[in-house]
Amino acid sequence: MSATTKQNYRGVYHFSPEKNWMNDPNGLVYFEGEYHLFFQHHPDGMTMGEMHWGHAVSKDLVTWEELPLALVPDELGMIFSGSAVVDWHNTTGFFGEKPGLVAIFTHHLNRPEDEHPLQYQSIAYSKDNGRTWTKYAGNPVLTHDTFIDFRDPKVFWDRERSRWVMIVACGQTVCLYHSPDLIHWTFASEFGTGTGSHDGVWECPDLFPLAVDGDKEKIRWVMLVSIGADPAYEEGSRTQYFTGGFDGEVFTPDEASHSIRWVDYGRDNYAGVSWSDLPEEDGRRLFIGWMSNWMYAPQTPSAGFRGAMTIPRELTLETRNGEAALIQRPAQELEAVRIPVLSLTNASAQEINAACAGIQLEAYVIEAELAPGMTAGFRMKAGAAEQTLAGINGQTQELYVDRRVSGKSSFHPLFAGMHSARLAAPAAACDLHIYVDRSSVEVFAGGGQAVITDLIFPEHGSTGLAAFAEQEEKRFLSVRIYELSPAAPAGGSR
Numbered sequence: 001m002s003a004t005t006k007q008n009y010r011g012v013y014h015f016s017p018e019k020n021w022m023n024d025p026n027g028l029v030y031f032e033g034e035y036h037l038f039f040q041h042h043p044d045g046m047t048m049g050e051m052h053w054g055h056a057v058s059k060d061l062v063t064w065e066e067l068p069l070a071l072v073p074d075e076l077g078m079i080f081s082g083s084a085v086v087d088w089h090n091t092t093g094f095f096g097e098k099p100g101l102v103a104i105f106t107h108h109l110n111r112p113e114d115e116h117p118l119q120y121q122s123i124a125y126s127k128d129n130g131r132t133w134t135k136y137a138g139n140p141v142l143t144h145d146t147f148i149d150f151r152d153p154k155v156f157w158d159r160e161r162s163r164w165v166m167i168v169a170c171g172q173t174v175c176l177y178h179s180p181d182l183i184h185w186t187f188a189s190e191f192g193t194g195t196g197s198h199d200g201v202w203e204c205p206d207l208f209p210l211a212v213d214g215d216k217e218k219i220r221w222v223m224l225v226s227i228g229a230d231p232a233y234e235e236g237s238r239t240q241y242f243t244g245g246f247d248g249e250v251f252t253p254d255e256a257s258h259s260i261r262w263v264d265y266g267r268d269n270y271a272g273v274s275w276s277d278l279p280e281e282d283g284r285r286l287f288i289g290w291m292s293n294w295m296y297a298p299q300t301p302s303a304g305f306r307g308a309m310t311i312p313r314e315l316t317l318e319t320r321n322g323e324a325a326l327i328q329r330p331a332q333e334l335e336a337v338r339i340p341v342l343s344l345t346n347a348s349a350q351e352i353n354a355a356c357a358g359i360q361l362e363a364y365v366i367e368a369e370l371a372p373g374m375t376a377g378f379r380m381k382a383g384a385a386e387q388t389l390a391g392i393n394g395q396t397q398e399l400y401v402d403r404r405v406s407g408k409s410s411f412h413p414l415f416a417g418m419h420s421a422r423l424a425a426p427a428a429a430c431d432l433h434i435y436v437d438r439s440s441v442e443v444f445a446g447g448g449q450a451v452i453t454d455l456i457f458p459e460h461g462s463t464g465l466a467a468f469a470e471q472e473e474k475r476f477l478s479v480r481i482y483e484l485s486p487a488a489p490a491g492g493s494r
């Protein structure tokens with residue numbers, strides 16, 4: 001593989017492991033100035049295998065430094081997905097004066113003598129900011145007699161009841177447990193039968209409160225549930241969400257949760273979960289997902305590593321069409337690494353293209369505002385025989401990404417395709433934010449209500465960028481293009 005091809009796949013501002021395979025984000029926790037990003041990692045292979053927790057840290061959510069492996073397989077099994085928390089009150093007894101980190105994860109044991117692999121929940125703790133970990137001697141801390149798929153525990157502190165809550169995937173439902181100390185767990189409830197999508201096994205759940213429209217009197221809980229790929233569905237693996245109430249034991253879905261709602265309408269945002277323990281003054285709910293799809297993840301073009309995370313995003317709940325909808329916006333930290341390239345107002349596609357001529361960017365963001373009813377967008381990563389389109393269809397009120405001829409796609413028959421997301425309400429003007437990197441596009445429209453995340457594998461030299469509009473008389477209200485250019489941390493990777 002040539003150096004050029006290699007470069008083609010590693011995102012400029014997306015996290016990928018230095019080497020080999022990565023899938024889900026794990027153990028997202030903020031502690032003492034660092035965002036921790038652990039991840040499902042096979043350190044010795046380019047596909048899923050003996051799973052470990054890899055580890056990276058960032059101070060700014062843009063540049064990541066990969067650290068040594070955090071959790072390695074042992075006699076209880078491989079290390080599957082899970083979460084991490086700060087044990088501020090030393091509920092575990094693992095810490096002294098200074099609080100530390102506890103990881104809660106699934107052990108996955110695959111023995112020839114068993115009919116099926118065994119899955120149970122275990123914990124480990126770190127007294128040195130996640131650099132080294134000690135597995136708890138009494139592992140596993142939570143087993144189940146009947147669930148074969150019993151995995152991906154996400155734990156949070158229930159402040160009202162002063163105890164921990166765990167949400168864990170159980171086949172095609174989730175179960176809620178609580179605990180005083182992360183060691184002894186009591187079953188509280190099960191959710192999911194007859195609700196939501198059951199097109200695949202449920203995985204990687206999350207549960208957290210958000211203030212609707214920022215109003216602290218209107219708290220609703222958001223439950224994220226990823227569902228695995230099933231050959232019967234061309235979407236592959238994807239993530240749904242529910243909104244509802246939570247009383248410490250039972251999650252009660254809102255009316256709106258009786259229809260299926262997806263977090264992302266692209267193909268490549270899976271197993272995403274949120275960061276734990278952001279300081280109260282910050283108050284954000286930050287999310288990151290694995291930018292791939294189990295349908296083709298092991299076959300994507302690669303160059304010494306395989307797998308990337310999405311950009312970090314802020315999640316909010318905002319009223320759209322009369323219901324509390326999940327909204328995603330790029331984490332504001334990305335603004336710090338933007339270099340302005342172009343800014344136009346009230347411009348036609350032609351005028352934009354005249355201004356764009358000669359611009360050659362690898363990693364950039366386009367922010368545009370379209371006139372009402374306009375069908376328009378951008379052609380990106382264009383070369384002689386390839387292009388990726390992202391735009392809004394003013395007639396159908398849909399956001400779409402077209403990666404039918406975006407570059408390499410022969411590795412899977414369903415990779416090439418077009419993906420769309422409905423915009424909640426016909427808006428006066430429509431905003432379009434497109435984050436482009438070497439092998440991905442992440443598109444946000446309708447103020448973060450419609451989101452499409454898609455991988456693409458264009459040639460290195462395909463840097464063409466242009467605007468298009470179906471109705472020539474309509475004009476883009478504004479267009480801004482920025483290069484995204486984070487500096488690599490000294491001695492680190494990104």
Ligand code: FRU
Pocket residue numbers: 023024040048051080081082106151152203204271
């Ligand atoms: C989701 C998932 C999890 C599991 C992990 C294994 O992508 O299947 O359910 O813990 O990946 O790598």
